[in-house]
Amino acid sequence: MSEAKRISGTEFAEGLRARVAEAVASLKKDHDLTPGLAVVLVGDDPASQVYVRNKGIKTREAGMESFEHLLPADTPEADVIALVKNLNANPSVHGILCQLPMPGHIDEKKVVETIDPAKDVDGLHPMSAGKLMLGQDGLVPCTPLGTVMLAKDTLGDLTGKHAVVIGRSILVGKPVAQLLLAENCTVTMAHSRTQDLPGLCRTADILVAAVGVPQMVKGDWIKPGALVLDVGINRIDAPERGEGKTRLVGDVDYKAAKEVAGAITPVPGGIGPMTIACLLRNTVTAACRIAGVPVPSALN
Numbered sequence: 001m002s003e004a005k006r007i008s009g010t011e012f013a014e015g016l017r018a019r020v021a022e023a024v025a026s027l028k029k030d031h032d033l034t035p036g037l038a039v040v041l042v043g044d045d046p047a048s049q050v051y052v053r054n055k056g057i058k059t060r061e062a063g064m065e066s067f068e069h070l071l072p073a074d075t076p077e078a079d080v081i082a083l084v085k086n087l088n089a090n091p092s093v094h095g096i097l098c099q100l101p102m103p104g105h106i107d108e109k110k111v112v113e114t115i116d117p118a119k120d121v122d123g124l125h126p127m128s129a130g131k132l133m134l135g136q137d138g139l140v141p142c143t144p145l146g147t148v149m150l151a152k153d154t155l156g157d158l159t160g161k162h163a164v165v166i167g168r169s170i171l172v173g174k175p176v177a178q179l180l181l182a183e184n185c186t187v188t189m190a191h192s193r194t195q196d197l198p199g200l201c202r203t204a205d206i207l208v209a210a211v212g213v214p215q216m217v218k219g220d221w222i223k224p225g226a227l228v229l230d231v232g233i234n235r236i237d238a239p240e241r242g243e244g245k246t247r248l249v250g251d252v253d254y255k256a257a258k259e260v261a262g263a264i265t266p267v268p269g270g271i272g273p274m275t276i277a278c279l280l281r282n283t284v285t286a287a288c289r290i291a292g293v294p295v296p297s298a299l300n
């Protein structure tokens with residue numbers, strides 16, 4: 001059997017960001033509307049800082065306004081809540097993202113629930129989760145949205161496919177399962193208590209791994225020809241690169257899996273780049289809904 005198709009999320013995300021930029025240009029021209037994204041980061045976690053900086057760059061590259069609020073780690077919870085309320089009331093802000101995790105003295109749930117659901121571009125507000133469950137138009141979490149976009153781009157119609165989603169987190173597993181169900185897949189959710197996980201995975205036409213265990217899914221867990229979507233991002237030691245060096249791997253043993261799968265996302269360069277692109281897309285969607293104008297066709 002030939003090797004699996006390597007799905008480039010980097011390439012797809014680049015195309016999506018170009019379409020977002022096109023949509024933003026037409027909103028400016030036709031409706032004098034510039035979508036704005038506000039990001040709130042509390043503390044100085046280096047990974048979060050890099051991520052927030054990247055979001056700002058990509059937001060501006062797409063022609064949108066970026067509002068970055070970088071607060072010290074000891075900022076009181078009440079100040080964070082007050083900031084979110086201000087952003088809710090600011091008409092130039094159409095999307096609000098509170099970077100998680102927040103320092104321990106802040107109740108993240110309270111912060112997320114303060115976000116106006118119309119501006120909840122991370123899709124984590126209970127109202128957004130409820131709308132996804134009910135099949136209503138809400139804002140969908142970015143990584144799951146990106147995952148399912150790649151599945152549709154690779155396979156086309158997903159109707160009738162058996163999808164196995166490993167992981168049931170609120171951030172990834174559950175929304176991915178909801179989105180696949182909405183695409184008429186037959187969805188099985190697996191987690192740490194699932195019996196015979198390898199056997200279950202072997203029944204999947206679409207296998208989504210969102211676990212956080214490096215290279216857990218082995219080649220012989222995969223049905224020949226299946227689509228494998230690896231959401232995991234794990235840093236492991238890489239002594240072959242030199243002392244103290246590390247590298248990123250997914251939840252799937254890529255080398256073995258690509259010998260069996262029909263198509264597979266690599267790590268890095270697979271699902272990861274889709275997250276920011278979908279965040280920008282969600283911000284445009286939110287801006288259009290708030291302003292009561294149609295979403296530009298570039299995003300369809």
Ligand code: NDP
Binds near residue numbers: 166167171233273
């Ligand atoms: P969580 O830790 O919140 O959830 C992990 C899930 O995996 C849980 O449901 C857990 O089951 C399940 N699980 C853990 N161990 C096993 C096991 N041995 N067998 C079967 N299931 C298991 O993680 P997230 O959902 O937030 O993230 C998952 C991965 O995706 C991580 O690697 C993370 O870094 C990555 N990620 C990537 C993003 C991106 O690409 N931009 C964005 C977000 C996450 P149980 O519920 O029973 O405990």
